[in-house]
Amino acid sequence: MQIRYLVTIAITLAVMVLFFWQDHSDLRDSAVDADSTNEVARLDTEKKSEEVIKKQLLDSDAIKEKATESPNSAEYVADVNKAFSTHIKLMGQCLGVTPSVNSEVVEPTFDNLVVSLQPTLGDVVVKMDDWAQLDVRSPNGELKRIRTEVEYQDNNNPIKRAQLYKMNDQGMPELQELNPEQSVDPSDEYLESLRGDFSTTNEEKGGRVYYSEGEELVLVERNGKIQSFSLSKGDKTFSCTETDSSTSNCQCL
Numbered sequence: 001m002q003i004r005y006l007v008t009i010a011i012t013l014a015v016m017v018l019f020f021w022q023d024h025s026d027l028r029d030s031a032v033d034a035d036s037t038n039e040v041a042r043l044d045t046e047k048k049s050e051e052v053i054k055k056q057l058l059d060s061d062a063i064k065e066k067a068t069e070s071p072n073s074a075e076y077v078a079d080v081n082k083a084f085s086t087h088i089k090l091m092g093q094c095l096g097v098t099p100s101v102n103s104e105v106v107e108p109t110f111d112n113l114v115v116s117l118q119p120t121l122g123d124v125v126v127k128m129d130d131w132a133q134l135d136v137r138s139p140n141g142e143l144k145r146i147r148t149e150v151e152y153q154d155n156n157n158p159i160k161r162a163q164l165y166k167m168n169d170q171g172m173p174e175l176q177e178l179n180p181e182q183s184v185d186p187s188d189e190y191l192e193s194l195r196g197d198f199s200t201t202n203e204e205k206g207g208r209v210y211y212s213e214g215e216e217l218v219l220v221e222r223n224g225k226i227q228s229f230s231l232s233k234g235d236k237t238f239s240c241t242e243t244d245s246s247t248s249n250c251q252c253l
Contacts, residue, residue, distance in 0.1 A: 076246060081105035083248050084226075087240050088116050091231060094238040094252035097121065108226040108243045110219065114209070117231075121211040128152070132205040135167075136198030143167035143201075144176075146194050148186070162186040164194055 071077075085106040092099045097120040106112050114124060134146045145165040150158050162183040165173035182190050204227070206220045219229035222244055230239035240250040 071245065078105060079246050080244060080248070081107050083246070084108040084112075084243055087243065087248065087250050088113070090250060090252070091238040091240075092120075095231065095233045095236050097233065109224065110221060110226060113217075113219075113226060113229065117211075117217075121213070121215055121233075123211075124209045125212050126210040127207065128158075128209070129205065129207045133203070134195070134200060135202040136195055137201050138196075138198045142198075143171075144198065145173055146191060148191070160185050162191060162194070 082105050085101055085104055088099050088101050088106060091097075097117075099116040100119045101116055106116070129150055131147065131149045133148075135143065136146065137143050144167060147163045147165065148160050149163070150160050152158050162178060164176040164178055166176055168174055178194075202223065204220060204222045206218075208219075209217045211217075213233075215231065215233045217229065217231045220227045225244035227244050228239070228241045229243065230237060237253045238250065239253070240248060242248045
């Protein structure tokens, strides 16, 4: 009887040991499977991270290349003209008009913008010049700025005033004194005398045009190209900046 009792206990212990090792074996297998899954996930994450980093580096290199690209290169000019064509189309969508854009590349000039708007806004009714600015350099490196501003009075008789600035060593303009009689409504000859033998380094001007329904187009031109513009129609305004460069940006407000 005692022997049978001992045998029963031995069998019970053997079964318990068998179950114990089986459970631990399953846990070990699960741990191995989890480790394998984690390793695969880690490798996948590392791969994706490497791809993201690689793309960021390529994008960064492309941006740097664009930034250092000569503004006179054919590729740079083509990118600027293509972007301006896209801006005109976006302007039409923003303001609910249909501008005339017959090419994927449009040079950002005042004439091209006005021509594109003519089919929907008609002809320009009023054109107003607000200011002009000329940066010039002498043969010995001296810099100065000639600026004219137009003041529109109630009687609609505009008054133009000339200003002359000398650029200091820090590149800041310092106002120079001019003869009041000559600087008010200055003649072309007087403005030319302020320039002297200095050569032009940069030329900008700003103005506005109005259409028959009250639409207002405000723009700034830089060296013959539109640098920025804003067109308002109804309660909508579409504006762009740096349209003569590869960093142009537009908003519909």
